[in-house]
Amino acid sequence: MEVLEKNMIKRESFTGIEPIIQIEHLSKSFGSLDVLKDFNLTITSGENVVVMGKSGIGKTVLIKCLIGLIKPDSGVIHVFGKDISTLNHEQLDDMRMRIGFVFQSSALYDSMTVRQNLEFPLRRQRSAKLPGSLNDLVIEALRNVGLESSIDMMPSELSGGMRKRIGIARSIILKPEIVMYDEPTTGLDPITSTEITNLIMDLQEKYHTTGIIITHDIKLAKAVSNRLIFLVNGIAYKQGTYDELQKLNDPNIKPFFE
Amino acid sequence: MITKAENSSLPKSIIIFFSDVAEVSRFTARFFKEGLKPPYELREVLRQCYEVGYKSLPLISVTGLIMGMVLIMQSRPTMVEFGAGAYLPSMSAVSIVREIGPLITALVCAGKISSGIAAELGSMKVTEQIDAMEVSGTNPFRYLVATRLVATTIMIPLLTIYADGISIFGSFIGANIKGSISFTLFFRRVFDTLEYGDLMPAVIKSFFFGFAIGLIGCTKGYNSKKGTEGVGNAANSSVVVSMLLVIIIEMVATQISGLLGLI
Numbered sequence: 001m002e003v004l005e006k007n008m009i010k011r012e013s014f015t016g017i018e019p020i021i022q023i024e025h026l027s028k029s030f031g032s033l034d035v036l037k038d039f040n041l042t043i044t045s046g047e048n049v050v051v052m053g054k055s056g057i058g059k060t061v062l063i064k065c066l067i068g069l070i071k072p073d074s075g076v077i078h079v080f081g082k083d084i085s086t087l088n089h090e091q092l093d094d095m096r097m098r099i100g101f102v103f104q105s106s107a108l109y110d111s112m113t114v115r116q117n118l119e120f121p122l123r124r125q126r127s128a129k130l131p132g133s134l135n136d137l138v139i140e141a142l143r144n145v146g147l148e149s150s151i152d153m154m155p156s157e158l159s160g161g162m163r164k165r166i167g168i169a170r171s172i173i174l175k176p177e178i179v180m181y182d183e184p185t186t187g188l189d190p191i192t193s194t195e196i197t198n199l200i201m202d203l204q205e206k207y208h209t210t211g212i213i214i215t216h217d218i219k220l221a222k223a224v225s226n227r228l229i230f231l232v233n234g235i236a237y238k239q240g241t242y243d244e245l246q247k248l249n250d251p252n253i254k255p256f257f258e
Numbered sequence: 259m260i261t262k263a264e265n266s267s268l269p270k271s272i273i274i275f276f277s278d279v280a281e282v283s284r285f286t287a288r289f290f291k292e293g294l295k296p297p298y299e300l301r302e303v304l305r306q307c308y309e310v311g312y313k314s315l316p317l318i319s320v321t322g323l324i325m326g327m328v329l330i331m332q333s334r335p336t337m338v339e340f341g342a343g344a345y346l347p348s349m350s351a352v353s354i355v356r357e358i359g360p361l362i363t364a365l366v367c368a369g370k371i372s373s374g375i376a377a378e379l380g381s382m383k384v385t386e387q388i389d390a391m392e393v394s395g396t397n398p399f400r401y402l403v404a405t406r407l408v409a410t411t412i413m414i415p416l417l418t419i420y421a422d423g424i425s426i427f428g429s430f431i432g433a434n435i436k437g438s439i440s441f442t443l444f445f446r447r448v449f450d451t452l453e454y455g456d457l458m459p460a461v462i463k464s465f466f467f468g469f470a471i472g473l474i475g476c477t478k479g480y481n482s483k484k485g486t487e488g489v490g491n492a493a494n495s496s497v498v499v500s501m502l503l504v505i506i507i508e509m510v511a512t513q514i515s516g517l518l519g520l521i
Binding site for chain 2: 064067069089093094096097099101103104105107108109110111120121170174
């Protein structure tokens with residue numbers, strides 16, 4: 001737990017100022033269901049923002065909109081200062097190279113080994129000059145998550161926690177500036193959840209990334225967040241530090257802290 | 259909640275049919291717009307050729323062999339009765355090369371390959387692997403769909419030619435089960451009868467079969483929804499639709515061959 005405590009002190013002293021993501025009046029509906037309604041948010045460089053809310057409230061939709069996987073109905077999203085709705089395929093791919101995305105299901109490619117899974121984002125970026133050989137980068141990424149020995153295993157041979165770690169390794173292999181985590185500790189036992197929490201903090205300290213973390217895990221939120229945002233009825237209902245929000249007696253928020 | 263389909267005056271099945279046609283058309287247009295542009299995924303195309311072609315060889319071999327044997331054994335009594343037993347090798351060769359070989363190969367591949375592609379892509383879709391590919395800067399349509407479409411379009415004609423050969427050999431075995439004909443005589447009659455014009459339309463037709471089989475498998479899999487149930491439905495409907503499409507292409511090809519005087 002030493003790493004966890006050390007990083008918590010670091011998070012509290014965060015003073016980011018440069019906006020890296022700006023969301024203005026974002027709306028998204030699925031049929032008659034309004035998931036996001038006039039949602040606004042600014043995230044500054046180096047900040048770790050945790051988004052919390054009930055299941056099915058639209059947290060995953062929010063980060064999928066940020067990376068262009070889901071097209072919003074209205075609103076503007078600026079990432080690295082660029083309106084993503086104006087980007088063509090190549091520009092969007094260039095932007096995505098600078099963002100890591102950890103899926104809730106890990107989304108490892110079933111037909112590939114761990115090595116091939118990690119090599120995949122690197123092979124796609126032939127034109128970019130990679131810092132080191134493919135093998136070195138794969139080994140480094142696996143060392144970061146403590147799973148060097150699993151390099152030739154298939155995803156089906158990995159446990160849930162190992163899959164999450166490999167998913168994280170794959171997301172940071174291109175040294176992204178922003179990492180988005182979609183419920184990184186969901187479905188894991190408390191010990192593995194703590195390991196994943198420590199891993200997220202270690203990697204963010206090492207690579208100085210900006211983090212957006214979707215979670216229901218209040219321990220993870222407490223450990224990694226500079227700012228907590230509660231998504232209720234499609235809007236950023238309340239935001240603030242962990243300590244600020246913990247003190248609120250709001251029925252939409254209080255149950256998460258109990 | 260009332261959906262648009264439920265609220266419409268048209269039966270739901272008709273709306274689904276036309277939306278499927280629109281989706282397949284959109285996929286076809288996207289393939290020609292995006293799928294043929296560089297950078298080419300040659301390694302993945304080769305891997306898919308191996309999956310589609312090489313891994314189908316055992317099934318195609320067995321099907322082709324039995325098809326040839328059955329064809330000649332069923333035809334033999336009637337032809338012998340009319341004193342046309344000597345034409346058995348020629349009859350079986352022309353039937354197999356022109357129609358039975360391409361059609362049976364396409365139908366078998368529609369069952370095996372189209373469902374396999376739909377299940378694989380459907381599974382990748384519901385487990386977010388396609389999204390993961392997209393966020394890593396890869397165009398999943400080009401990497402997953404275009405490569406499979408190219409592979410099926412190339413490999414189905416090759417499998418058809420292979421199936422033709424195996425079927426004719428099956429006919430030779432069939433001819434020797436109740437009668438007796440030498441290997442040399444049988445194949446001399448086969449090659450004396452077959453012309454370039456018998457093979458080429460069949461091969462050209464097979465390219466369309468291959469494209470249709472890949473297209474339906476990819477469309478159904480890539481657009482599958484509703485979790486594992488959706489994957490099952492995608493695999494199932496891909497078999498039905500691709501088989502139907504193969505039959506329609508066969509009918510159109512026969513009409514065109516007739517108009518061109520090739521029949």
